[in-house]
Structures are given as C-alpha cells and as structure tokens.
Amino acid sequence: MAAVSVSRNSTTVRKSWMLSLLSARFTVGSWLAPRSTLASAFQLFCTPMPGARTRARQAETGGARIGELAFGRERLATYTWGDPQRQPTVLLVHGWSSFGLRFLPWVEPLRRAGYAVVAFDQPAHGRSSGRRATLPMFAEAARRVADSIGPLAAIVGHSLGGAATAIAMTRGLQAERVILLAPAADPFDAARRFGGMVGLAQFLSRRLFDEYQELTAHDIRDLHAQATAPQIARPGLIVHDLEDTDVPWCEGERYARYWPQATLLSTTGLGHHRVTIAPETLDASLCFLRGEAVGQRVVSTRELPFGLC
Numbered sequence: 001m002a003a004v005s006v007s008r009n010s011t012t013v014r015k016s017w018m019l020s021l022l023s024a025r026f027t028v029g030s031w032l033a034p035r036s037t038l039a040s041a042f043q044l045f046c047t048p049m050p051g052a053r054t055r056a057r058q059a060e061t062g063g064a065r066i067g068e069l070a071f072g073r074e075r076l077a078t079y080t081w082g083d084p085q086r087q088p089t090v091l092l093v094h095g096w097s098s099f100g101l102r103f104l105p106w107v108e109p110l111r112r113a114g115y116a117v118v119a120f121d122q123p124a125h126g127r128s129s130g131r132r133a134t135l136p137m138f139a140e141a142a143r144r145v146a147d148s149i150g151p152l153a154a155i156v157g158h159s160l161g162g163a164a165t166a167i168a169m170t171r172g173l174q175a176e177r178v179i180l181l182a183p184a185a186d187p188f189d190a191a192r193r194f195g196g197m198v199g200l201a202q203f204l205s206r207r208l209f210d211e212y213q214e215l216t217a218h219d220i221r222d223l224h225a226q227a228t229a230p231q232i233a234r235p236g237l238i239v240h241d242l243e244d245t246d247v248p249w250c251e252g253e254r255y256a257r258y259w260p261q262a263t264l265l266s267t268t269g270l271g272h273h274r275v276t277i278a279p280e281t282l283d284a285s286l287c288f289l290r291g292e293a294v295g296q297r298v299v300s301t302r303e304l305p306f307g308l309c
Contacts, residue, residue: 023199030201041200042208045191046132048124049097056099056126062107066127069120071144077127078145081107082116088153090289091175092119093142095159095182099126105277106156106285113286115153120145122161134212135187135223138164143173153177154289158276159247160184166228166255178236178262179285182244182272185225185251225251229259236262237288237295239281246272256298263295 029037064079079100082089090110092103100119110117123137124130142164146152152175157165162183169178184190187209195205209220221227236259240252249266256264270278288294 023197025199027199027201030199030204034201034204037200038204038207038210041195041198041204042212043132044198045194045208046134048133052097052099052125053127056101056121059099059101060104061101062104064101064107064119069145069148071123071128071141074123074129076123076141076145077121079119080116081118082111084116084118084149087114087116089116089118089149091142091146091149091152091155092117093138093155093157093161093165094119094122094125095157095161095184097125098158098161101126102158102276103156106282109282109286113289115289118145118149135160135163135167136218139167139171143168143171146173146175151175154179156181156285158182159272160190162255163187163223163225163228166225166232167223169234170228170231176234177289178232178234179288180236180238180252180255181276181281182240182247183225183238183252183255184247185254187220187223189251190247225254226258229255229257229262232259232261234261235288237265237285238262239265239267239275239284239295241267241270241272241275243269244272244275253298256295262298263293264298265295 026037026041061079062081064081067078067080069076069078092100092106094100094102100121103119107117121128122133122141124133138160146155154177155165155175156179158181162180163185165178165180166183169175191208192205195202195208212218213220238252238256240249242249253264256262265284267275267280275281284294
C-alpha cells in the first residue's frame with residue numbers, strides 16, 4: 001500500500017509541475033506571441049486527456065458486444081447490451097475526456113427495466129480513432145450512433161455529452177425522453193474556465209473560438225443552452241449537483257429554464273462526476289423513464305439573468 005501511495009503522490013506532483021510549466025508558457029505567450037499562443041491553446045482545448053484512453057481499454061465491459069461505426073474518416077467504438085432491434089433502447093453519451101463504459105452502472109438497472117443499452121466512445125476518446133474533438137463533433141457522433149439504432153426510448157448525456165445531446169435533438173435525433181447530467185450550457189464559459197486553468201490571458205480566452213468559427217462557419221452562440229433547449233419537444237430531466245465545480249449548477253438550471261418540458265433535480269455533495277453514477281441519480285432516472293414526476297419545473301422568464309430561478 002505504501003508503494004501505491006508513493007506512486008500516486010509522484011503522479012500528482014508530476015501533473016502539478018507540468019500544469020505549472022504549461023501555465024507559465026501560456027501566460028508569457030499571451031503577451032509576447034498572442035496569435036500563435038491562441039492557436040496552440042485551441043488545439044489543446046480540443047485534445048482530450050490521454051489517460052482516458054488507457055482507462056477505457058482497461059475498463060470492464062460488463063459483457064457488452066463491442067463494435068465499430070464509421071464516422072467520416074474515423075471509427076467510433078460502440079458497446080451494446082441487449083437487442084436494440086427488439087427492445088426499447090437507451091443511448092448513453094459520455095463527456096469530455098471520458099468514455100462510454102463510464103456508464104456501466106446504468107446497464108444492469110436499465111436491462112432489468114426491459115431496455116437494450118448502447119454506449120459509445122466519442123471521436124478521439126476511448127477505443128475510437130481520432131486525435132481531437134469538438135462539441136459539434138460530439139453532437140454529430142451521437143446522432144450518427146442513434147441513426148444506426150433507430151428511434152430511441154431515451155438518451156442520457158453527461159457534461160459535454162449533455163450539451164451534445166441537446167444539440168443532436170435539435171438536428172434530427174429521435175428520442176422519446178432525454179436525461180442530461182451536469183450538462184454544459186455555455187461554450188464561452190467553458191473556454192473561460194479552460195483559459196484560467198492553463199494561464200491563457202482573459203482577452204485571448206474570449207477569442208478561443210475565433211478561428212474555429214471562421215473555418216467552419218458555425219456560430220458558437222447556436223450551441224448555447226438557451227438556443228437549443230427551447231427546440232426540444234420531448235420530456236427532459238436535468239440532474240445537476242449544487243457543488244459541481246467543473247460545470248456550475250447554474251448551467252443545468254439554464255437548460256431547465258429554457259426547456260418547456262424539462263424538470264430540474266438538484267443534488268448535493270456528488271460533484272460533477274459522481275452525479276453520473278450515484279444511486280439517487282439512477283433511481284430518479286428510472287422513475288422519469290417510467291413517466292413519474294421527478295424534479296421541479298423551473299419558472300421560465302427571459303428577464304432573469306443566468307443562474308437564477
């Protein structure tokens with residue numbers, strides 16, 4: 001046990017030291033070479049942490065049938081439990097630097113409830129190919145997997161996967177019910193948080209999407225919760241922890257406020273990651289899938305600033 005503790009402490013120190021060096025590089029570069037620093041920051045912003053691939057390959061599969069699905073030049077790894085051709089199906093959409101098998105605790109409860117279950121690794125994540133990914137790629141990958149299955153009984157998305165799920169629902173993905181766990185609502189706030197973590201000057205953090213918008217003709221504002229949520233004509237449940245330090249609770253609240261058929265369930269003490277697999281989240285989600293009332297309806301008014309209900 002002592003050796004394991006020393007190894008973990010060594011890894012933590014090494015990561016902290018590397019982050020400090022990276023932060024110093026971006027802090028100095030923001031002022032001395034802003035153009036190249038911005039380009040480097042955006043590349044890093046779109047590159048998942050490599051450790052997630054290792055964890056995905058080492059994770060238990062729970063007896064899943066592992067497959068592949070073409071996605072442009074890349075291949076998406078898929079995981080299937082049950083028979084989507086004969087059973088109502090739930091699609092699970094993971095978040096940034098995560099992987100599909102992170103949802104394994106959902107599989108047995110959903111199978112007992114009579115559902116087939118499908119998860120997948122997003123581009124550049126887990127067993128899927130690719131080096132970089134973006135929110136629109138996350139959304140398109142979710143839609144591509146859903147199309148290969150057929151109409152879904154439900155779709156569940158966590159964090160950036162929650163934002164991608166909302167976007168995909170506005171672009172033709174068919175699902176009877178939608179569950180978003182700690183969903184990210186605002187790409188600009190995500191860029192600001194990322195900039196603060198890596199030492200990027202604030203004036204550059206605000207411009208992190210400039211080149212992406214020029215190259216793709218995508219307006220990032222179309223990806224915000226207040227743009228996507230009003231278009232989702234399906235019942236939704238948003239579960240978000242009040243102590244989430246990665247994606248603030250107010251972002252989940254924003255979805256609930258702008259989504260006419262959604263309710264918000266607020267938890268405490270689970271944070272950003274444990275809320276995904278906590279027993280209370282699973283229990284509430286199964287109740288929601290049965291059509292029971294879960295959470296509270298947030299009073300919607302555009303006069304309120306974000307973060308207030």
